[in-house]
Structures are given as structure tokens and as C-alpha cells.
Amino acid sequence: VSITSVTSHFNKEIFVKWRKRVGNEEADRVTKAATGRGTDMHTLTEYYLKNEELPKVPPISDFLFKISKGKLNKIDNIHTLEGSLYSRELGIAGTVDCIAEYNGELAVIDFKTSKKPKPRDWIEHYFVQCMAYGCMLYELTGISVKKLVIIMACENGECVIYEEYDKAKYIKLLGKYIRKFVNDKLELYGTQ
Secondary structure, three states: OEHHHHHHHHOHHHHHHHHHHHOHHHHHHHHHHHHHHHHHHHHHHHHHHOOOOOOOOOHHHHHHHHHHHHHHOOEEEEEEEEEEEEEOOOOEEEEEEEEEEEOOEEEEEEEEEEOOOOOHHHOHHHHHHHHHHHHHHHHHHOOOOOEEEEEEEEOOOOEEEEEEOOHHHHHHHHHHHHHHHHHHHHHHHOOO
16 A cells, blocks of 8 residues: 555544545645646656756746755755665555755755645654555665655745654654555545
8 A cells, every 4th residue: 555545544543633624625625736736846846857958837836946955955965766666574565755965964855845834743754655665675675774854945945844754743643644555544445
């Protein structure tokens, strides 16, 4: 199962409550805009890090990319961009944004966009997802990352870096997320 399915499932109640609060029409509009700018940001970042000519994107996506360039320039010795990973041990798979050195330390790096910076306690699931990629990388190659990095470009003009070194904390949380996903699916579909 994809790690994004696992993290989304763990946090689905938050999104259900938000959708009820703002209404389906507004929720659909916000989700579509966020998905578009996120896809554009990933595309621009990938092209930039590969030293390829950047594609044309809407002005907001171009703005988000430009404010993040200084932070992206701290990425070096790239191991993979948009790389497919999996873990037989954990029963998960996914596509990691980037595994590279960030400020000289090997990291799982995730690129995010937002209207404004998010409080750290709102992005636990981002670090859980990054740690999942770190576990997959280690299982497949024996290479261990030093840290988890979120680069968040925001429409308010800020580009925020969230770094996490406490891998044990997020490995434990990853187990909790996976157990909830499996148990809820077993409950829903039975143990067939």
C-alpha cells in the first residue's frame, strides 16, 4: 500500500471535519488549487535540480519556486529524485521527492506548498512519510539518512525549512500509522 494512503487514513478525521466546516464546494476548490500548485512546485524543483529548462507554470507556482530557490541550492549529492521505493518488511511503497544531502547531511527531503507556514505539530504526518522513505531506503540499500527535511514554500512569501533528527520517534509513529491502517481495513473488510 502507498505510504500516502497510510498517512491520509491516519488523519482522515481532521479532513472530514474541515470539509464539513467549510462545505464541499469550498473544500473542492481549495484542494484543487493546493494540488495544482504542489504538482507545479514538484515539477519545477525536479527540473531545476536536474539542471533542465524549467517549464511554464502559472504565476503563483513560479513565485513559490522562486522563493524556495535559496533553500533548494542547499541540496547536493542527489541519490534520487521522484524515486520509487518499497519495503517488504513494512508492506508499504511510495515515490520519494528527494534523497540527497541537505546542508551536508544525507536527508529525505519533501517539497511542500502552503498558503502560510504550518505549525510543526500540524505536520507530524509529513515526517512520518519521510521516515517511511528512510526505512525503505535502508531496507533496499543499507544506507541510513541522517535527518528528515521539509521545504515548504508559502504564498505569503516565506519558505520554511523543518528539520527532524529524531528518527526513532518517527519510526515508532510510522508503526502506529501502519497498525491503524491495517486494523481499520481488517475491521472494514474482515480477515478473509
